[in-house]
Amino acid sequence: xxxxxxxxxxxxxxxxxxxxxxxxxxxxxxxxxxxxxxxxxxxxxxxxxxxxxxxxxxxxxxxxxxxxxxxxxxxxxxxxxxxxxxxxxxxxxxxxxxxxxxxxxxxxxxxxxxxxxxxxxxxxxxxxxxxxxxxxxxxxxxxxxxxxxxxxxxxxxxxxxxxxxxxx
Numbered sequence: 001x002x003x004x005x006x007x008x009x010x011x012x013x014x015x016x017x018x019x020x021x022x023x024x025x026x027x028x029x030x031x032x033x034x035x036x037x038x039x040x041x042x043x044x045x046x047x048x049x050x051x052x053x054x055x056x057x058x059x060x061x062x063x064x065x066x067x068x069x070x071x072x073x074x075x076x077x078x079x080x081x082x083x084x085x086x087x088x089x090x091x092x093x094x095x096x097x098x099x100x101x102x103x104x105x106x107x108x109x110x111x112x113x114x115x116x117x118x119x120x121x122x123x124x125x126x127x128x129x130x131x132x133x134x135x136x137x138x139x140x141x142x143x144x145x146x147x148x149x150x151x152x153x154x155x156x157x158x159x160x161x162x163x164x165x166x167x168x
Contacts, residue, residue, distance in 0.1 A: 006132045009110065085117055
């Protein structure tokens with residue numbers, strides 16, 4: 001049964017689309033760094049509020065990539081405010097399913113989805129991410145030389161990056 005204090009995927013998507021369209025809420029936070037993504041918390045409403053949600057602004061530049069990850073117990077949505085990013089969904093037995101998202105587009109995901117986001121090239125990008133319940137933990141995935149996929153727990157305070165291949 002769904003928790004009435006958590007936003008569902010369509011609600012999360014509507015929220016990020018609304019925030020992405022309101023540049024006054026986030027424009028002053030945009031900063032781009034060549035060696036890492038820059039992220040700023042835009043909103044945090046904890047479990048005791050009517051809608052438990054955390055919203056982040058993420059700034060992207062060339063070659064910046066999250067690596068494959070999940071969001072533990074949090075569903076989410078992403079709206080692209082500027083530039084382009086690629087969302088890849090992990091698949092078994094075939095190439096990942098990749099989709100390019102440009103400014104004005106959005107997507108959502110369940111807590112169990114394993115995906116990877118990367119800057120698509122060209123100019124810097126900005127995306128707005130919402131998670132309900134607010135993001136606290138994630139799992140990062142790597143395929144070892146033996147072909148086994150391993151999950152590593154990651155705090156939301158750590159920047160996601162592709163993990164090196166695990167030893168067999």
